[in-house]
Amino acid sequence: MPTPPEAGAWNWRHPEFKRGVSDMAGVAPGIAAWGLVTGVAMTQVGLPLPLALAMSLLVFAGSAQLAALPLIASGAPVWVVLMTTACVNLRFVILSAQWRPYLAPYPLAQRLRMSYFAADLNFAFFMQRFPAPRAEPAQVPYFWGGTSLNWLSWQIPSVVGILFAESIPSTWGIGFAGVLALLGLTCSMLHDRATAVAAAVAGCAAVAAYALPLKLNIVVAIAAAVAIALLLDHGKPRPAMPAEDNT
């Protein structure tokens, strides 16, 4: 294993820390709005205050939390919620493969800390700032600058949402904002035909198989969608085929 680069002493006045903060500042309002929505959704689904706070601080993964809430509310078994969390989080597995050359030289305790804080947008900004996949001293303050602001602009509105959710009338449908956030996230993942087909198959399968016990419709939907998308990827193109039947 390579030795970690000598980071030297740095604090929040380090120029790379400030740069990490200012890069993240542009998207902080969006993160804050989503954090607020997630906080409100956690309370409105009926999570007691301490548990909602624990989920926000310990899990720290907005889409996974929003995805888990309807399942928790409908009494899905723990393993189905955890499997759904793993699926929604699979993108982090892909991102972590790209984080590795930057973070691998550091001790395990530091890698664990960094793993907890490394959210999607931190990845996006970090990779733009340091395109070459190798560890450099300037990366450490930059990483903590961006992740600090990201964490605060998520957690503070989330806690505010948890504390004040009950003073918002339920007819306003603020809880549905969580579904809308997930909808927007789903739209942002539709890059090509295969991902669009995967989303359509998963959505329809989840509705059609809704009557299955234990929220297994989610599992069935994911399996069906991944299978169809992989078939689309690997199937040879057959120009003689009639137009798609979308029934």
Add this chain to the structure above:
Amino acid sequence: MSTLDIVLTILGMALVTLITRGFFVLPSRELPLPDWLSQGLRYAPVAALAAIVLPEIVMTQGQLIGHWQDARVFAALAGAAWYAWRRSILGTIVSGSLVLLALRLGLGW
């Protein structure tokens, strides 16, 4: 869910999230990533989200909604249209919520 189940769920979700975020960062040795796995990984996240979102929009208490006067459907359509137009998740939340609010408070749906 009982309180114990929820506690277990939250602890499990925290662990799963930490493991997925650090999947290739935490092991001390390089892990090989087979091609079929990385391809399957591409589709699972969007599938999981769509599987959760669609029933939340078009179903009520386990039944497909039988009428079109449901504010959620129009809110979701407005949100999706906004995303197609502006590519903004925040805009999706705001436009969808406004449509939902207008239909609920204005038309009483």
